[in-house]
Amino acid sequence: MKKFINDVDDFLAESLAGFAAAHSDLVVLNNEPVFVRRKALKPGKVALISGGGSGHEPLHSGFVGYGMLDAACPGQIFTSPTPDQMMAAARAVDTGAGVLFIVKNYSGDLMNFEMASEMSEVPNAMVLINDDVAVENSSYTTGRRGVAGAVIVEKLVGSMAESGADLEQCKAFGDRINKRTASMGVAFTSCTVPAAGTLTFKIGDDEIEVGVGIHGEPGRRRAKFAPADAIAGELLTAIAEDLKPAADAELLVLVNGLGGTPLGELYLLFNSTRTWLEQRGLNIGRVQVGALTTSLEMAGASITLCxxxxxxxxxxxxxxHTPGLRWGV
Structure with a gap:
């Protein structure tokens, strides 16, 4: 295992320390318990909190700031944060309008966020993200997994909260966005969790995992490597069958790298996506290409349509204006 590490046990603490120092104009790191919060809180605004296992950066800490999250609770690599982190974060960022928890559908995340929601004295609500169309149940979930669609929900609801909407309006908007969002990914390689020191799963040099989860969970099938157009076509067929967009619909397209895929390949994959959509008369309204929901150093990508x-x-x-996304300011 070759990674920039001093001690495996200190990996998360040292990574977060570097992150907070690099973006000290935007975020503040709390260490006991661990959470990252927005430096400049807005009085009377609904506060958005998300979180999950580390290893998916910039999700979620990288989206703390103006127009997105007010706090993020990072767990150890691929491990849920704990309820005490979530409750402490809620107390720290609530400015009088309550807290909206945005939670990806993984068993540990959901259980701990629900526990925090029940025990917290801060008024709160929850949006559950389950945009992954690859499989209905997995080793980590009951129901569909939450993946890169979380970025879209956090951005859109973050903007609504910034504009002064109340907690009920923000939750309803988040639920509506989630229902209109679908994703699917493909992996070319595995990844190595530092504490394990070995590959999460094994895959042949000529194989791909179609429908992989962001922790390396199995997808729909193990297949032989294929050209980008064919891979995009398989992912998009599954996504479109789920969403069933109307002929006049406008789509937000997110092509997301899983950590080890060069940006040039992601743009090529977007070109394949664009061609596939245009051939079917589907309209692209907005585009985002980049590594936003990663799986450590896994090579591969996901496509999300909203x-x-x-x-x-x-x-x-x-x-x-966050460490991971910035425009309009």
């Missing part, structure tokens, strides 16, 4: 409406387009275009 069916937009005018309100969603307005909130996507609004200003955002």
């Amino acid at each position: 069916v937009l409406d005018d309100e969603m387009k307005r909130h996507w275009d609004s200003a955002v």
